[in-house]
Amino acid sequence: MDSGHGEIIENAEGDRLSNLPDDLIYRILSYISIKHVVQTSALSSRWRYIWTSVPHLNFSTTDFRRLPRFSKFVTRLLSGRNNQSEVSSVNFTFRGKVSQEFVQRILDYAFSHNVQQLNITCLPGRLYCLAEFPHSLFSSQSLKHFTFTGRIQTWNATVPTWALPNLTTLNLTYYSDTWDGLFSNCANLKNLTLKSSTILNCFGISHPGLSSLTLEDDKVRVNVVTPQLKSLTIKNWRGIHLISAPNLSSLHYTDHYCSYKDNDDGPLQLPSDLPHLEKVDIIITSDHDNKAYTHKIVRLLQQLRYVKFLTLSLELVKFFSSSVELFSHQTSPFVNLKSLKIYPSYVSPYDQAQQKVTMSTEVKDYLLGGSPGATFTMVSHEEIRVVKNVTSARNLMRKLQDQLKENIETNTSHIELDKAPVESHVKAAREQLDDMKRKVSMVQRISTLLTDVPTSYRDKDKLQARLYGLCIHIDTIMKHLDTIVKHVNDQMEIECDNKVHEAATSSQPLLTGLELSPFAAYWDGEV
Numbered sequence: 001m002d003s004g005h006g007e008i009i010e011n012a013e014g015d016r017l018s019n020l021p022d023d024l025i026y027r028i029l030s031y032i033s034i035k036h037v038v039q040t041s042a043l044s045s046r047w048r049y050i051w052t053s054v055p056h057l058n059f060s061t062t063d064f065r066r067l068p069r070f071s072k073f074v075t076r077l078l079s080g081r082n083n084q085s086e087v088s089s090v091n092f093t094f095r096g097k098v099s100q101e102f103v104q105r106i107l108d109y110a111f112s113h114n115v116q117q118l119n120i121t122c123l124p125g126r127l128y129c130l131a132e133f134p135h136s137l138f139s140s141q142s143l144k145h146f147t148f149t150g151r152i153q154t155w156n157a158t159v160p161t162w163a164l165p166n167l168t169t170l171n172l173t174y175y176s177d178t179w180d181g182l183f184s185n186c187a188n189l190k191n192l193t194l195k196s197s198t199i200l201n202c203f204g205i206s207h208p209g210l211s212s213l214t215l216e217d218d219k220v221r222v223n224v225v226t227p228q229l230k231s232l233t234i235k236n237w238r239g240i241h242l243i244s245a246p247n248l249s250s251l252h253y254t255d256h257y258c259s260y261k262d263n264d265d266g267p268l269q270l271p272s273d274l275p276h277l278e279k280v281d282i283i284i285t286s287d288h289d290n291k292a293y294t295h296k297i298v299r300l301l302q303q304l305r306y307v308k309f310l311t312l313s314l315e316l317v318k319f320f321s322s323s324v325e326l327f328s329h330q331t332s333p334f335v336n337l338k339s340l341k342i343y344p345s346y347v348s349p350y351d352q353a354q355q356k357v358t359m360s361t362e363v364k365d366y367l368l369g370g371s372p373g374a375t376f377t378m379v380s381h382e383e384i385r386v387v388k389n390v391t392s393a394r395n396l397m398r399k400l401q402d403q404l405k406e407n408i409e410t411n412t413s414h415i416e417l418d419k420a421p422v423e424s425h426v427k428a429a430r431e432q433l434d435d436m437k438r439k440v441s442m443v444q445r446i447s448t449l450l451t452d453v454p455t456s457y458r459d460k461d462k463l464q465a466r467l468y469g470l471c472i473h474i475d476t477i478m479k480h481l482d483t484i485v486k487h488v489n490d491q492m493e494i495e496c497d498n499k500v501h502e503a504a505t506s507s508q509p510l511l512t513g514l515e516l517s518p519f520a521a522y523w524d525g526e527v
Contacts, residue, residue: 018046030056030089034077035063051077053085059106060093062123067095071102078109089117107134114142122150139163147171162186171195183207194218234268241269249276251304254283270303279309284316285345294319298326305333310367313345314381320363327362332370340367342378356380386453390463393449397466400442404473429484436481439474443467 017025029037029050038051064070090110094103110118111134144166151174162185170186171193183189189207193214197203202221205213210226214233221241229245233252242248253268282297297316304310320327342359359378368374446467453460 018044025050026054026056029054030058033058033060033063035073038077049082052080052082055086055088056091057087057089057110058091060091061095062093067100067102071100074102074105078105085113087113087115089119090115091119091121093121093123095123104134108136111136111140111142115140116142117145118143119147120150124151141166143167145169149173183210242271244271246271246274247276248274249278251277251279252281252283253300254281254285256285268300270300274304275306277304277306277308279311280304280307281311282316283311283313283345284319285313286315290319291323294323295326302333305370306336307334308336308338309341310334310337310339311341311343312367314342314357314379315345317342317359317363317378318357321358321360324360324362327360327366330366332366332368334367334370334374337368337371337374339375340377344379344381344384356382386457389449389452390457390459393446393453393463393467396442396446396449397463397470400439400446400470403439404470404477429481432477432481433485436474436478443471443474 020028029040034051034054034057037054041048041051059074061067061070064073087110090106092106094100139162143164146164146167146169148171164186166188167186168188169191170189173195174197183192183205184207186207187209189210191212192205192207192210193216195216195218197218197220202223204223204225206225208226209228211228212231212233213224213226213229214235215222215237216233216235217237219238222237224242225244227244227246229248231250231252232242232245232248235252235254236256238255282300284297298320357380368376450460450463450467453463
């Protein structure tokens, strides 16, 4: 059946899920493993053959206790699928040797059915030789998005020739020089992400059509020549030299620790002329000041003169203000600035006494002096914490309100004092009491969050009034439950008296361990 036309698969059971279009059902099933997709065939005759045509295949050896079982499952699955159905995406997570038969079988099947998106994750525990992978991996005509995560062994290996003409997105983790020839052989590559390379020396990225580049978690020097690059993201990757990116419009730079020495290259070197630069974020997450590092960040700012929207971390401004001599005799380089925003890179939910950061006059003049009409926003740690607390309190109150509404509509309406035996009330009342204890805990959490919100916050009175209303709601339910519990206790005492009377008249020993009040522990605070 052709899923591309959204046809409705024959509905054998008449349930609403079965009436969904094929494309939507396939989309839902794309979020679960192929093992569980196969298990849906037991739901009804309608679902019996869904697995044979799903276009999204998620394989993982972790779904099976032993690899031979996984291999057998793969063989049966692929041989039983509809051979006319194409495969749009494959997620393949495995451990063990690449030379295992199921690796070859899965990848060959994917490429023979025109897979467009492939994600391979080699689980930790061994090194993998790139040459061991099926050659179809390196010569696909259909592959557009490729993500590879795994440690690759580079020595004593013949590197395959790459030929992926339609590849547009490439994400590599534990990148090595084994992959180095890939970039130039992918003519349509637009988006490249490299994480945690194993390269010891510098390497280069040169591509005439690359538009987005992300580099994460490394310190090797990299030379970038990308005339069409629009977006550059650098996260904790040092020693970078951007040689040529004249069309760069967006730069995001993050570093988590200022450990550079005076003779270090970093943090980043850019060409002096970036006329198309629109947006720059420079986020420093360290609390450790470093004069040499700060000086190089200032040098970087001087290369961003055409930026229009600039965001800096509050920690970086703190470093600037402790090195005002760097700004005393410099004019502002920012002649096109429209907006300057300064935010904390991180706000601890536990540290309530973070030092307030004040921007010196010299630093402010340097950042805003060249564009006096630019808007300026500076947010403190405390302001961020207040916003987080208010957001959490609102979410909890919304959740509590929904639960209380459900409680009224269902649970409490089922407990009527005079319409059922006493025993039937005990379990329901216990469940209600447990449920109300959880709700009271939520109220206490909300109250704690609002306590840390200053009185000057514009909506604090409204939030407290809303919380008060929820408390009244809970109190009403608790009073209703209190009536039920008292009724149960009274009835239990009557039954106890009856049992005592029966035992006395029949000369039988009195039953021991009889619980007069099954709710006493709740009221005494023991539960």
